[in-house]
Amino acid sequence: MEPIHIEEVQKQLDRLANKEVYVHLETTNGAYASHFNENAYNVGAFIRNAKVNYLHGKIVGDNGTYRVGLKLDNGWVYAEGVNQWELDEQDRLLMAGHDREGRLMVALEISEQPFKN
Amino acid sequence: MIALEKHVVVIYPHPDDEAFGASGTITQFRQEGVPVTYLCGTLGEMGRNMGNPTFANRETLSDFRRKELIDACNVMDVELRMLGYRDKTLEFESRDEIAKHLKNILEEIEPSLVITHYPGHAVHPDHNAMGAAAIEAVKQMDPDKRPKVWAQAISHDHVKLFGEPDVINNVKPVFDQKMKTIMAHRSQAQGVLGSMNGSAEAAADLEEVAKERLGYESFYTWNFD
Numbered sequence: 583m584e585p586i587h588i589e590e591v592q593k594q595l596d597r598l599a600n601k602e603v604y605v606h607l608e609t610t611n612g613a614y615a616s617h618f619n620e621n622a623y624n625v626g627a628f629i630r631n632a633k634v635n636y637l638h639g640k641i642v643g644d645n646g647t648y649r650v651g652l653k654l655d656n657g658w659v660y661a662e663g664v665n666q667w668e669l670d671e672q673d674r675l676l677m678a679g680h681d682r683e684g685r686l687m688v689a690l691e692i693s694e695q696p697f698k699n
Numbered sequence: 700m701i702a703l704e705k706h707v708v709v710i711y712p713h714p715d716d717e718a719f720g721a722s723g724t725i726t727q728f729r730q731e732g733v734p735v736t737y738l739c740g741t742l743g744e745m746g747r748n749m750g751n752p753t754f755a756n757r758e759t760l761s762d763f764r765r766k767e768l769i770d771a772c773n774v775m776d777v778e779l780r781m782l783g784y785r786d787k788t789l790e791f792e793s794r795d796e797i798a799k800h801l802k803n804i805l806e807e808i809e810p811s812l813v814i815t816h817y818p819g820h821a822v823h824p825d826h827n828a829m830g831a832a833a834i835e836a837v838k839q840m841d842p843d844k845r846p847k848v849w850a851q852a853i854s855h856d857h858v859k860l861f862g863e864p865d866v867i868n869n870v871k872p873v874f875d876q877k878m879k880t881i882m883a884h885r886s887q888a889q890g891v892l893g894s895m896n897g898s899a900e901a902a903a904d905l906e907e908v909a910k911e912r913l914g915y916e917s918f919y920t921w922n923f924d
């Protein structure tokens with residue numbers, strides 16, 4: 583993955599709008615957070631292969647940290663903290679935010695084909 | 700002290716659990732010529748460590764981890780079977796179905812010893828779920844054919860609750876081999892060792908951290924009565 587290039591990502595968000603797409607959305611601070619630090623609290627959520635059709639998508643932000651919102655006809659998809667992206671060989675838009683040690687904290691991925699279960 | 704076993708089956712959910720938790724013990728069994736099979740529950744698809752610097756992403760991580768797992772098993776010289784569950788979801792699967800799946804494999808292999816996580820004391824929900832299913836599988840076997848079970852606890856309070864584990868293997872004599880097994884998990888090794896030490900910066904000498912934290916592998920012999 584590479585640091586977010588906002589114009590390139592916006593182009594891909596536009597390409598994937600107004601069609602049936604599959605979304606992987608995830609955030610986590612790791613299953614060991616409270617094991618290594620008793621003041622920490624484990625949180626995490628993911629949804630894989632949610633089928634949506636968004637009216638428009640937008641990436642906003644600066645200084646290397648970005649937010650992405652997808653406006654649905656009856657709701658939203660939102661991710662905060664993405665800082666890297668990649669268009670993979672299957673033309674899937676992969677976005678993620680990592681901490682300094684390279685650990686994933688948030689991911690938002692959009693694909694025209696279902697993700698491998 | 701490694702007693703001669705007929706066959707040892709190791710049951711953990713993630714590629715790398717075997718490396719950090721039991722690869723010294725496994726190496727000692729292999730040095731005695733004891734066959735070892737690793738039943739690995741998932742491919743760690745939802746792991747957070749993507750390599751440092753990152754080289755994997757959420758979609759490619761499972762391919763990297765499958766290769767790393769195969770490499771690690773080659774280092775340890777053990778048979779590998781991948782069970783095909785998905786990372787983070789084991790506790791939501793039917794415990795009975797996983798137990799049945801494991802029981803079928805155990806009845807085929809007929810091990811004399813099973814190594815798994817101590818249910819409720821293995822910190823990660825997948826560890827707890829896999830350990831519970833493994834113990835359920837052995838419990839459902841004919842008592843005459845049951846292997847021994849060594850259950851590995853990771854929680855901070857297990858010694859306070861259960862006393863010292865009855866099996867404590869000093870694996871420092873085979874630590875080079877353990878380290879090689881850990882390092883085979885290229886996407887995970889540095890991140891996991893770093894977090895054990897509190898910060899990645901301080902983990903400059905990963906091997907020292909590892910030896911101090913991972914030089915002994917301990918287990919509770921499960922009591923089925």
Ligand SMILES: [Zn+2]
Pocket residue numbers: 712713715716823826
């Ligand atoms: Zn694990």
